[in-house]
Amino acid sequence: MRRVIAQGTFDILHPGHVHYLSDAAAMGDELHVIIARGENVTHKPKPILDDRQRCDMVAALDVVDEAHLGHPDDIFVPIERIAPDVIVLGYDQHHDEEGIRAALEAREIDCEVTRATPREPEYDDELLSSGRIIDRIVERRC
Numbered sequence: 001m002r003r004v005i006a007q008g009t010f011d012i013l014h015p016g017h018v019h020y021l022s023d024a025a026a027m028g029d030e031l032h033v034i035i036a037r038g039e040n041v042t043h044k045p046k047p048i049l050d051d052r053q054r055c056d057m058v059a060a061l062d063v064v065d066e067a068h069l070g071h072p073d074d075i076f077v078p079i080e081r082i083a084p085d086v087i088v089l090g091y092d093q094h095h096d097e098e099g100i101r102a103a104l105e106a107r108e109i110d111c112e113v114t115r116a117t118p119r120e121p122e123y124d125d126e127l128l129s130s131g132r133i134i135d136r137i138v139e140r141r142c
C-alpha cells in the first residue's frame with residue numbers, strides 16, 4: 001500500500017485542483033490531503049471559506065481517500081501520523097523540495113518528495129485559480 005500526501009488551501013474548487021489531486025492519486029494507492037489552516041495562509045489573501053468547509057469539499061472528491069485539516073503549528077505532525085511514501089507538491093507551490101527532504105530526513109521520515117504537473121486551460125476562459133474566480137465574482141457582481 002503506497003500512501004500519498006497532497007496539500008493546499010483549496011478555497012473554491014476548480015479543475016486545476018482536480019487535476020493536481022488526480023495526478024497525486026495516480027502516484028500511489030491511497031491519497032491523503034492536508035488542508036492548510038486559514039491562519040497559516042500568509043503568502044496570499046486569506047481564504048474566503050472556513051477550514052472545515054474546505055476540508056469537507058476536498059474529502060468529497062472521488063480521488064481523495066482522506067482529507068485532514070492541517071496542524072496549526074507544525075506541518076510535520078500530520079505527516080508523521082499519516083506516514084506517507086510520497087509527498088506530491090503542487091506545480092506552483094512555493095515550498096522548496098530540498099528543504100522538505102532535509103526536514104523529513106532530520107525527523108527520520110523515509111518519504112519521497114515530487115511535484116505534480118500543471119493543468120493548462122482546455123477551453124476559452126477556463127478559470128484555474130481560486131484567486132481568479134474570486135476576482136471574477138468581484139468584477140461581475142459588485
Ligand SMILES: Cc1cc2nc3c(=O)[nH]c(=O)nc-3n(C[C@H](O)[C@H](O)[C@H](O)COP(=O)(O)O)c2cc1C
Pocket residue numbers: 007008009010034035036037038040041042069070071072074075076078087089090093094095
Ligand atoms: C508537506 C506539507 C505539509 C503541510 N502541512 C500543513 C499543515 O499541517 N497545516 C497547515 O496549516 N499547512 C500545511 N501546509 C501548508 C499548506 O498546505 C500550503 O502549502 C500553504 O499554506 C497554502 O499554499 P497553497 O494553497 O498556495 O499551496 C503543508 C505544506 C506542505 C508542503
Ligand SMILES: Nc1ncnc2c1ncn2[C@@H]1O[C@H](COP(=O)(O)OP(=O)(O)OP(=O)(O)O)[C@@H](O)[C@H]1O
Pocket residue numbers: 007008009010011015016017019020044089090091092093117118119120128129130131132
Ligand atoms: N491549474 C492548476 N493545475 C495544476 N495544479 C493546480 C492548478 N491550480 C492549483 N493547483 C494546485 O492545487 C493545490 C492547491 O492550490 P491552491 O489552493 O493554492 O489553489 P489556487 O487556485 O492556485 O489558489 P490561488 O488562486 O489563490 O493562488 C496547489 O498544490 C496547486 O499547485
